[in-house]
Amino acid sequence: MKIPEDVLAVLADQRTVIDGNRVRIGLELERDLYQRVDKILKEAGGKWDGRKKVRAHVFRHNVEDLMHHAILAGEFVSARDLGWFPTPPAVVEEMLRHASVSENRPGLTVLEPSAGTGAIAGPASARGAMVDCVELDEHRAAALTERCRPNRVVCGDFLRLDPLDYQQGFQRVLMNPPFKDALTHVDHAIGFLGDDALLVSVLPESVIWRSDRAHTEFRQLVETSGGTFVSLPTDAFESVGTRVRTVLAVLPTGELGALRTHSWHRSRPRQAFLFDL
Ligand SMILES: C[S@@+](CC[C@H](N)C(=O)[O-])C[C@H]1O[C@@H](n2cnc3c(N)ncnc32)[C@H](O)[C@@H]1O
Incomplete structure:
Protein backbone atom coordinates (compact mmCIF):
# COMPACT_ATOMS: atom_id res chain seq x y z
CA MET A 1 0.00 0.00 0.00
CA LYS A 2 1.68 3.23 -1.20
CA ILE A 3 1.78 6.12 1.25
CA PRO A 4 1.08 9.58 -0.26
CA GLU A 5 3.96 12.08 0.06
CA ASP A 6 2.25 14.42 2.53
CA VAL A 7 1.16 11.52 4.78
CA LEU A 8 4.68 10.13 4.59
CA ALA A 9 6.08 13.49 5.71
CA VAL A 10 3.84 13.36 8.78
CA LEU A 11 4.89 9.80 9.64
CA ALA A 12 8.56 10.65 9.18
CA ASP A 13 8.32 13.87 11.21
CA GLN A 14 10.34 13.87 14.44
CA ARG A 15 7.23 14.83 16.37
CA THR A 16 5.53 11.57 15.35
CA VAL A 17 6.34 9.08 18.10
CA ILE A 18 6.56 5.41 17.11
CA ASP A 19 6.89 3.43 20.28
CA GLY A 20 6.20 -0.29 20.53
CA ASN A 21 2.69 -0.87 19.24
CA ARG A 22 1.71 2.82 19.20
CA VAL A 23 1.96 5.63 16.68
CA ARG A 24 1.27 9.07 18.10
CA ILE A 25 1.05 12.05 15.76
CA GLY A 26 2.51 14.97 17.68
CA LEU A 27 1.83 17.76 15.17
CA GLU A 28 -1.18 19.93 14.48
CA LEU A 29 -2.63 18.91 11.11
CA GLU A 30 -5.29 20.33 8.83
CA ARG A 31 -8.43 18.25 9.07
CA ASP A 32 -8.12 16.80 5.57
CA LEU A 33 -4.50 15.72 6.06
CA TYR A 34 -5.28 14.28 9.50
CA GLN A 35 -8.08 12.22 8.01
CA ARG A 36 -5.76 10.81 5.38
CA VAL A 37 -3.06 9.95 7.95
CA ASP A 38 -5.72 8.31 10.09
CA LYS A 39 -7.00 6.31 7.10
CA ILE A 40 -3.53 5.02 6.20
CA LEU A 41 -2.76 3.99 9.78
CA LYS A 42 -6.10 2.21 10.06
CA GLU A 43 -5.55 0.41 6.75
CA ALA A 44 -2.18 -0.73 8.10
CA GLY A 45 -3.98 -2.29 11.08
CA GLY A 46 -3.96 0.52 13.68
CA LYS A 47 -6.97 1.49 15.80
CA TRP A 48 -7.42 4.99 17.19
CA ASP A 49 -7.47 5.02 20.98
CA GLY A 50 -8.64 8.47 22.07
CA ARG A 51 -8.29 7.95 25.81
CA LYS A 52 -6.35 10.83 27.35
CA LYS A 53 -3.46 8.66 28.51
CA VAL A 54 -3.11 7.00 25.07
CA ARG A 55 -4.20 9.30 22.22
CA ALA A 56 -2.45 7.18 19.60
CA HIS A 57 -3.08 4.61 16.89
CA VAL A 58 -2.59 1.28 18.59
CA PHE A 59 -1.59 -1.89 16.72
CA ARG A 60 -1.85 -5.50 17.79
CA HIS A 61 1.91 -5.90 17.68
CA ASN A 62 5.11 -3.86 17.85
CA VAL A 63 5.26 -1.74 14.69
CA GLU A 64 8.68 -0.13 15.05
CA ASP A 65 10.29 -2.28 12.30
CA LEU A 66 7.21 -2.07 10.12
CA MET A 67 7.05 1.73 10.33
CA HIS A 68 10.78 2.11 9.86
CA HIS A 69 10.72 0.20 6.56
CA ALA A 70 7.39 1.74 5.48
CA ILE A 71 8.87 5.23 5.84
CA LEU A 72 11.98 4.21 3.92
CA ALA A 73 10.04 2.65 1.06
CA GLY A 74 7.01 4.96 1.05
CA GLU A 75 4.63 2.03 1.42
CA PHE A 76 3.34 -0.47 3.92
CA VAL A 77 4.10 -4.15 3.53
CA SER A 78 1.48 -6.08 1.75
CA ALA A 79 1.32 -9.76 0.90
CA ARG A 80 0.08 -8.80 -2.54
CA ASP A 81 2.97 -6.51 -3.27
CA LEU A 82 5.81 -8.73 -4.52
CA GLY A 83 5.84 -10.44 -1.13
CA TRP A 84 7.68 -7.70 0.71
CA PHE A 85 8.23 -8.57 4.35
CA PRO A 86 11.34 -6.93 5.78
CA THR A 87 13.40 -9.30 7.90
CA PRO A 88 13.23 -8.31 11.61
C1 LIG B 1 10.30 -11.01 1.66
S1 LIG B 1 10.88 -9.48 0.99
C2 LIG B 1 12.44 -9.41 1.74
C3 LIG B 1 13.18 -8.16 1.54
C4 LIG B 1 14.60 -8.18 2.14
N1 LIG B 1 15.34 -9.33 1.66
C5 LIG B 1 14.53 -8.22 3.64
O1 LIG B 1 14.95 -9.22 4.18
O2 LIG B 1 14.03 -7.30 4.25
C6 LIG B 1 11.20 -9.97 -0.72
C7 LIG B 1 11.69 -8.85 -1.63
O3 LIG B 1 11.96 -9.43 -2.91
C8 LIG B 1 11.64 -8.50 -3.92
N2 LIG B 1 11.44 -9.27 -5.15
C9 LIG B 1 10.36 -9.99 -5.54
N3 LIG B 1 10.59 -10.59 -6.71
C10 LIG B 1 11.86 -10.25 -7.08
C11 LIG B 1 12.68 -10.57 -8.19
N4 LIG B 1 12.22 -11.38 -9.16
N5 LIG B 1 13.92 -10.04 -8.26
C12 LIG B 1 14.37 -9.23 -7.28
N6 LIG B 1 13.65 -8.89 -6.19
C13 LIG B 1 12.41 -9.40 -6.09
C14 LIG B 1 10.38 -7.82 -3.39
O4 LIG B 1 10.21 -6.57 -4.02
C15 LIG B 1 10.72 -7.73 -1.90
O5 LIG B 1 11.32 -6.49 -1.62
Whole structure:
Protein backbone atom coordinates (compact mmCIF):
# COMPACT_ATOMS: atom_id res chain seq x y z
CA MET A 1 0.00 0.00 0.00
CA LYS A 2 1.68 3.23 -1.20
CA ILE A 3 1.78 6.12 1.25
CA PRO A 4 1.08 9.58 -0.26
CA GLU A 5 3.96 12.08 0.06
CA ASP A 6 2.25 14.42 2.53
CA VAL A 7 1.16 11.52 4.78
CA LEU A 8 4.68 10.13 4.59
CA ALA A 9 6.08 13.49 5.71
CA VAL A 10 3.84 13.36 8.78
CA LEU A 11 4.89 9.80 9.64
CA ALA A 12 8.56 10.65 9.18
CA ASP A 13 8.32 13.87 11.21
CA GLN A 14 10.34 13.87 14.44
CA ARG A 15 7.23 14.83 16.37
CA THR A 16 5.53 11.57 15.35
CA VAL A 17 6.34 9.08 18.10
CA ILE A 18 6.56 5.41 17.11
CA ASP A 19 6.89 3.43 20.28
CA GLY A 20 6.20 -0.29 20.53
CA ASN A 21 2.69 -0.87 19.24
CA ARG A 22 1.71 2.82 19.20
CA VAL A 23 1.96 5.63 16.68
CA ARG A 24 1.27 9.07 18.10
CA ILE A 25 1.05 12.05 15.76
CA GLY A 26 2.51 14.97 17.68
CA LEU A 27 1.83 17.76 15.17
CA GLU A 28 -1.18 19.93 14.48
CA LEU A 29 -2.63 18.91 11.11
CA GLU A 30 -5.29 20.33 8.83
CA ARG A 31 -8.43 18.25 9.07
CA ASP A 32 -8.12 16.80 5.57
CA LEU A 33 -4.50 15.72 6.06
CA TYR A 34 -5.28 14.28 9.50
CA GLN A 35 -8.08 12.22 8.01
CA ARG A 36 -5.76 10.81 5.38
CA VAL A 37 -3.06 9.95 7.95
CA ASP A 38 -5.72 8.31 10.09
CA LYS A 39 -7.00 6.31 7.10
CA ILE A 40 -3.53 5.02 6.20
CA LEU A 41 -2.76 3.99 9.78
CA LYS A 42 -6.10 2.21 10.06
CA GLU A 43 -5.55 0.41 6.75
CA ALA A 44 -2.18 -0.73 8.10
CA GLY A 45 -3.98 -2.29 11.08
CA GLY A 46 -3.96 0.52 13.68
CA LYS A 47 -6.97 1.49 15.80
CA TRP A 48 -7.42 4.99 17.19
CA ASP A 49 -7.47 5.02 20.98
CA GLY A 50 -8.64 8.47 22.07
CA ARG A 51 -8.29 7.95 25.81
CA LYS A 52 -6.35 10.83 27.35
CA LYS A 53 -3.46 8.66 28.51
CA VAL A 54 -3.11 7.00 25.07
CA ARG A 55 -4.20 9.30 22.22
CA ALA A 56 -2.45 7.18 19.60
CA HIS A 57 -3.08 4.61 16.89
CA VAL A 58 -2.59 1.28 18.59
CA PHE A 59 -1.59 -1.89 16.72
CA ARG A 60 -1.85 -5.50 17.79
CA HIS A 61 1.91 -5.90 17.68
CA ASN A 62 5.11 -3.86 17.85
CA VAL A 63 5.26 -1.74 14.69
CA GLU A 64 8.68 -0.13 15.05
CA ASP A 65 10.29 -2.28 12.30
CA LEU A 66 7.21 -2.07 10.12
CA MET A 67 7.05 1.73 10.33
CA HIS A 68 10.78 2.11 9.86
CA HIS A 69 10.72 0.20 6.56
CA ALA A 70 7.39 1.74 5.48
CA ILE A 71 8.87 5.23 5.84
CA LEU A 72 11.98 4.21 3.92
CA ALA A 73 10.04 2.65 1.06
CA GLY A 74 7.01 4.96 1.05
CA GLU A 75 4.63 2.03 1.42
CA PHE A 76 3.34 -0.47 3.92
CA VAL A 77 4.10 -4.15 3.53
CA SER A 78 1.48 -6.08 1.75
CA ALA A 79 1.32 -9.76 0.90
CA ARG A 80 0.08 -8.80 -2.54
CA ASP A 81 2.97 -6.51 -3.27
CA LEU A 82 5.81 -8.73 -4.52
CA GLY A 83 5.84 -10.44 -1.13
CA TRP A 84 7.68 -7.70 0.71
CA PHE A 85 8.23 -8.57 4.35
CA PRO A 86 11.34 -6.93 5.78
CA THR A 87 13.40 -9.30 7.90
CA PRO A 88 13.23 -8.31 11.61
CA PRO A 89 16.58 -7.50 13.30
CA ALA A 90 16.62 -10.62 15.51
CA VAL A 91 16.31 -12.88 12.43
CA VAL A 92 19.00 -10.87 10.61
CA GLU A 93 21.35 -11.37 13.57
CA GLU A 94 20.73 -15.11 13.43
CA MET A 95 21.46 -15.14 9.68
CA LEU A 96 24.69 -13.16 10.09
CA ARG A 97 25.77 -15.50 12.88
CA HIS A 98 25.22 -18.62 10.76
CA ALA A 99 27.00 -16.96 7.84
CA SER A 100 29.90 -15.73 10.05
CA VAL A 101 29.47 -12.21 8.72
CA SER A 102 31.15 -10.06 11.35
CA GLU A 103 33.65 -7.26 11.90
CA ASN A 104 36.26 -10.02 12.35
CA ARG A 105 35.91 -10.96 8.69
CA PRO A 106 35.75 -7.68 6.78
CA GLY A 107 35.53 -7.79 2.99
CA LEU A 108 33.41 -10.94 2.66
CA THR A 109 31.57 -10.75 -0.65
CA VAL A 110 27.82 -11.06 -0.14
CA LEU A 111 24.88 -11.21 -2.54
CA GLU A 112 21.39 -10.17 -1.36
CA PRO A 113 19.24 -11.06 -4.38
CA SER A 114 15.84 -9.72 -3.18
CA ALA A 115 17.06 -6.95 -0.96
CA GLY A 116 13.93 -4.89 -0.17
CA THR A 117 14.98 -1.80 1.77
CA GLY A 118 18.11 -3.50 3.08
CA ALA A 119 17.07 -5.14 6.34
CA ILE A 120 19.76 -7.79 5.75
CA ALA A 121 22.09 -5.88 3.42
CA GLY A 122 22.42 -2.91 5.82
CA PRO A 123 23.69 -4.83 8.87
CA ALA A 124 25.93 -7.00 6.64
CA SER A 125 27.52 -3.85 5.12
CA ALA A 126 27.85 -2.32 8.58
CA ARG A 127 29.95 -5.34 9.59
CA GLY A 128 32.35 -4.75 6.74
CA ALA A 129 30.93 -7.11 4.09
CA MET A 130 30.96 -6.05 0.40
CA VAL A 131 27.28 -6.44 -0.39
CA ASP A 132 25.81 -6.61 -3.90
CA CYS A 133 22.03 -6.23 -3.98
CA VAL A 134 19.25 -6.95 -6.43
CA GLU A 135 15.72 -5.59 -5.95
CA LEU A 136 12.83 -5.53 -8.37
CA ASP A 137 10.91 -2.62 -6.89
CA GLU A 138 12.47 0.72 -7.80
CA HIS A 139 11.39 2.61 -4.66
CA ARG A 140 12.89 -0.03 -2.42
CA ALA A 141 16.02 -0.21 -4.57
CA ALA A 142 16.41 3.58 -4.23
CA ALA A 143 15.84 3.48 -0.45
CA LEU A 144 18.33 0.64 -0.16
CA THR A 145 20.98 2.49 -2.15
CA GLU A 146 20.64 5.59 -0.03
CA ARG A 147 20.43 3.84 3.30
CA CYS A 148 22.92 0.97 3.10
CA ARG A 149 25.42 2.21 0.53
CA PRO A 150 26.02 -1.30 -0.76
CA ASN A 151 28.78 -2.21 -3.16
CA ARG A 152 26.28 -2.35 -6.02
CA VAL A 153 22.52 -2.32 -6.48
CA VAL A 154 20.83 -3.80 -9.53
CA CYS A 155 17.20 -2.75 -9.84
CA GLY A 156 15.67 -5.62 -11.78
CA ASP A 157 14.44 -9.18 -11.80
CA PHE A 158 16.99 -11.42 -10.08
CA LEU A 159 15.66 -14.50 -11.88
CA ARG A 160 16.75 -12.94 -15.17
CA LEU A 161 20.33 -12.28 -14.06
CA ASP A 162 22.95 -14.65 -15.39
CA PRO A 163 25.55 -15.83 -12.83
CA LEU A 164 28.17 -15.43 -15.56
CA ASP A 165 27.53 -11.68 -15.62
CA TYR A 166 29.55 -11.78 -12.40
CA GLN A 167 33.23 -12.63 -12.82
CA GLN A 168 33.38 -14.50 -9.56
CA GLY A 169 31.00 -16.25 -7.25
CA PHE A 170 30.12 -14.70 -3.88
CA GLN A 171 31.38 -15.99 -0.54
CA ARG A 172 27.91 -15.61 0.95
CA VAL A 173 24.35 -15.34 -0.29
CA LEU A 174 21.95 -13.95 2.32
CA MET A 175 18.31 -13.83 1.34
CA ASN A 176 14.70 -13.63 2.35
CA PRO A 177 13.05 -14.21 -1.04
CA PRO A 178 9.40 -13.66 -1.97
CA PHE A 179 7.75 -16.76 -0.52
CA LYS A 180 5.56 -17.31 -3.58
CA ASP A 181 8.57 -18.68 -5.55
CA ALA A 182 11.08 -19.02 -2.74
CA LEU A 183 12.70 -22.24 -4.00
CA THR A 184 13.07 -20.87 -7.54
CA HIS A 185 14.91 -17.87 -6.07
CA VAL A 186 17.14 -20.05 -3.86
CA ASP A 187 17.88 -22.41 -6.73
CA HIS A 188 18.89 -19.48 -8.94
CA ALA A 189 20.93 -17.90 -6.13
CA ILE A 190 23.02 -21.07 -5.76
CA GLY A 191 24.47 -20.27 -9.19
CA PHE A 192 26.05 -17.10 -7.71
CA LEU A 193 27.92 -18.93 -4.93
CA GLY A 194 31.68 -19.19 -5.19
CA ASP A 195 33.72 -22.19 -4.03
CA ASP A 196 33.71 -22.86 -0.31
CA ALA A 197 30.77 -20.50 0.12
CA LEU A 198 27.51 -20.47 2.06
CA LEU A 199 23.91 -19.54 1.41
CA VAL A 200 21.56 -18.61 4.25
CA SER A 201 17.92 -18.08 3.36
CA VAL A 202 14.73 -17.40 5.26
CA LEU A 203 12.09 -19.82 3.96
CA PRO A 204 8.51 -20.71 4.86
CA GLU A 205 8.48 -23.54 7.41
CA SER A 206 6.56 -25.69 4.91
CA VAL A 207 9.88 -26.29 3.15
CA ILE A 208 10.63 -28.96 5.76
CA TRP A 209 7.47 -30.99 5.23
CA ARG A 210 5.92 -30.35 1.80
CA SER A 211 6.01 -33.56 -0.20
CA ASP A 212 5.99 -32.34 -3.80
CA ARG A 213 9.00 -33.00 -5.98
CA ALA A 214 10.55 -29.52 -5.75
CA HIS A 215 10.50 -29.53 -1.95
CA THR A 216 11.67 -33.13 -1.65
CA GLU A 217 14.58 -32.48 -4.00
CA PHE A 218 15.49 -29.30 -2.17
CA ARG A 219 15.67 -31.15 1.17
CA GLN A 220 17.87 -33.80 -0.46
CA LEU A 221 20.13 -31.05 -1.78
CA VAL A 222 20.45 -29.50 1.68
CA GLU A 223 21.30 -32.90 3.12
CA THR A 224 23.87 -33.93 0.50
CA SER A 225 25.65 -30.61 0.70
CA GLY A 226 25.91 -30.88 4.50
CA GLY A 227 23.41 -28.11 5.11
CA THR A 228 20.71 -27.76 7.70
CA PHE A 229 17.40 -26.12 8.57
CA VAL A 230 17.25 -23.90 11.64
CA SER A 231 13.89 -23.25 13.31
CA LEU A 232 12.89 -19.67 14.00
CA PRO A 233 10.44 -18.55 16.71
CA THR A 234 6.80 -18.77 15.62
CA ASP A 235 6.44 -15.00 16.06
CA ALA A 236 9.71 -14.17 14.27
CA PHE A 237 7.94 -12.00 11.66
CA GLU A 238 5.10 -10.68 13.80
CA SER A 239 6.70 -7.24 14.09
CA VAL A 240 6.34 -6.77 10.34
CA GLY A 241 2.74 -7.87 10.24
CA THR A 242 2.78 -11.57 9.46
CA ARG A 243 2.54 -14.71 11.55
CA VAL A 244 3.98 -16.91 8.83
CA ARG A 245 6.17 -19.63 10.30
CA THR A 246 9.70 -19.61 9.02
CA VAL A 247 13.00 -21.47 9.09
CA LEU A 248 16.52 -20.67 7.95
CA ALA A 249 18.08 -22.90 5.32
CA VAL A 250 21.88 -22.98 5.70
CA LEU A 251 23.51 -24.39 2.60
CA PRO A 252 27.30 -24.74 2.31
CA THR A 253 28.75 -25.44 -1.14
CA GLY A 254 30.60 -28.34 0.47
CA GLU A 255 33.18 -30.57 -1.13
CA LEU A 256 30.84 -32.98 -2.84
CA GLY A 257 29.96 -30.52 -5.55
CA ALA A 258 26.22 -31.20 -5.18
CA LEU A 259 25.32 -27.61 -5.98
CA ARG A 260 25.22 -25.85 -9.35
CA THR A 261 27.43 -23.00 -8.18
CA HIS A 262 29.22 -20.29 -10.14
CA SER A 263 32.02 -22.75 -11.04
CA TRP A 264 29.47 -25.19 -12.41
CA HIS A 265 28.03 -22.46 -14.64
CA ARG A 266 31.51 -21.41 -15.74
CA SER A 267 32.39 -24.94 -16.79
CA ARG A 268 29.29 -25.30 -18.94
CA PRO A 269 30.14 -23.18 -21.99
CA ARG A 270 33.52 -24.94 -22.25
CA GLN A 271 31.94 -28.37 -22.06
CA ALA A 272 29.28 -27.40 -24.57
CA PHE A 273 32.01 -26.13 -26.88
CA LEU A 274 34.00 -29.38 -26.58
CA PHE A 275 30.88 -31.37 -27.22
CA ASP A 276 30.19 -29.38 -30.42
CA LEU A 277 33.67 -30.19 -31.66
C1 LIG B 1 10.30 -11.01 1.66
S1 LIG B 1 10.88 -9.48 0.99
C2 LIG B 1 12.44 -9.41 1.74
C3 LIG B 1 13.18 -8.16 1.54
C4 LIG B 1 14.60 -8.18 2.14
N1 LIG B 1 15.34 -9.33 1.66
C5 LIG B 1 14.53 -8.22 3.64
O1 LIG B 1 14.95 -9.22 4.18
O2 LIG B 1 14.03 -7.30 4.25
C6 LIG B 1 11.20 -9.97 -0.72
C7 LIG B 1 11.69 -8.85 -1.63
O3 LIG B 1 11.96 -9.43 -2.91
C8 LIG B 1 11.64 -8.50 -3.92
N2 LIG B 1 11.44 -9.27 -5.15
C9 LIG B 1 10.36 -9.99 -5.54
N3 LIG B 1 10.59 -10.59 -6.71
C10 LIG B 1 11.86 -10.25 -7.08
C11 LIG B 1 12.68 -10.57 -8.19
N4 LIG B 1 12.22 -11.38 -9.16
N5 LIG B 1 13.92 -10.04 -8.26
C12 LIG B 1 14.37 -9.23 -7.28
N6 LIG B 1 13.65 -8.89 -6.19
C13 LIG B 1 12.41 -9.40 -6.09
C14 LIG B 1 10.38 -7.82 -3.39
O4 LIG B 1 10.21 -6.57 -4.02
C15 LIG B 1 10.72 -7.73 -1.90
O5 LIG B 1 11.32 -6.49 -1.62
